[in-house]
Amino acid sequence: MKVARTDKLRLLLDAWEPHTVATSPHLKALGLTAQDLQNYTASQWLVSLGRGAFKRPMETVTWQGALYSVQSQLKLPVHVGALTALEMTGNSHYLRFGTGRAYLFSPLHVVLPAWFQTYWGEAVRHMQSKLLPKELGLTEQQTPEGYPLTTATPERAILELLHLAPKEFDLVEAGQIVEGMTSLRPKLMQSLLEACTSVKVRRLFLYLAERAELPVMRHLKMEQIDLGSGDRSLVKLGRYVPKYRLLVPRELVSGGS
Structure with a gap:
């Protein structure tokens, strides 16, 4: 009964x-x-x-809805990041990636609930990372259903994307994304670059932003950004950029096919 x-x-x-x-x-x-x-x-x-x-019965739950519950009810520090955050903040009109999976970021050792992994594990890619402080460069974006999700700002999201390149994202297409990021906020970008734990990410962002002549480059205090030592090879065969000690795809170096 x-x-x-x-x-x-x-x-x-x-x-x-x-x-x-x-x-x-x-x-x-x-x-x-x-x-x-x-x-x-x-x-x-x-x-x-x-x-x-x-x-609720007969209701379809999306990964966004499940994540909203994880964030608002369980208070887990998991946010939408990298390419997915750029899409949610309106920076996706020219993207050609099309992985179809959402990128979620959290600090190390944060585990999504078993029920989330069972039902939405194929729809998302959960990255545990110490790349950036968990509270820096986050915002809220409304989903189509009308509830807010904690999401990386464009300034943080591009660093997360570069962190995953070239394994998850093509470097040349990442460079094309950077070219369109003309509204990056210098103060936040400075804080993120200083806090970023990856020499590769810091160097790669600065090179791509300089190559694209982004306005943010005129305001960054380069002397406060640690670029580390030694070379970084991002591809097996490419072109060497002496200023940033990077080996990058030839397509990302002017006149370097």
Whole structure:
């Protein structure tokens, strides 16, 4: 026999953000007990996604909706980053990558819940990284459904993308993305470059930004950005850039085919 639509359940369903997940800590805070959840699941008012997570029946949950629940309910420091963040902030109109997977970043040792990995593991690429401080260069972007996701700013996202190049992203196309980033904010870019733990990323961004003659380059305090020592080879065969001690694809060096 089905359980009636109680006041607690009605309030829960009415307040539920469309296409998102409700986690056990969130439901407990709303006053629902483990017995309530067992009854609602058995009566098909709720659908279990695995331990500690539920969705509404007949509703499709997107990775964005699941991530919103991870961020807002579980408070995990996981954000949308790299190419996906650039797409969400309107920098994707000329991109040709088309991996189809969303890039999520977090500090080291942050693990997405098992239910998230089971249902959305193929849709996302979760990168655990110490590239940048977890709180620097983050913002909120609205999804089409209307809820906010913590997302890398363009300044942070481009460094995350370069961190993944050339393994995840083609360097020449990364250079094309940098060419279009004419609105980078100097103060934030300076802070990110100083905090960035990767010599390769710092050098590569500065080279590509200089090559593209981005306005931000006129305002950066280069003496405060540590470029490290030694050469960095990003390709097996390419052209050497002495100023930044980088071996890059020939296409990224003027007159260097």
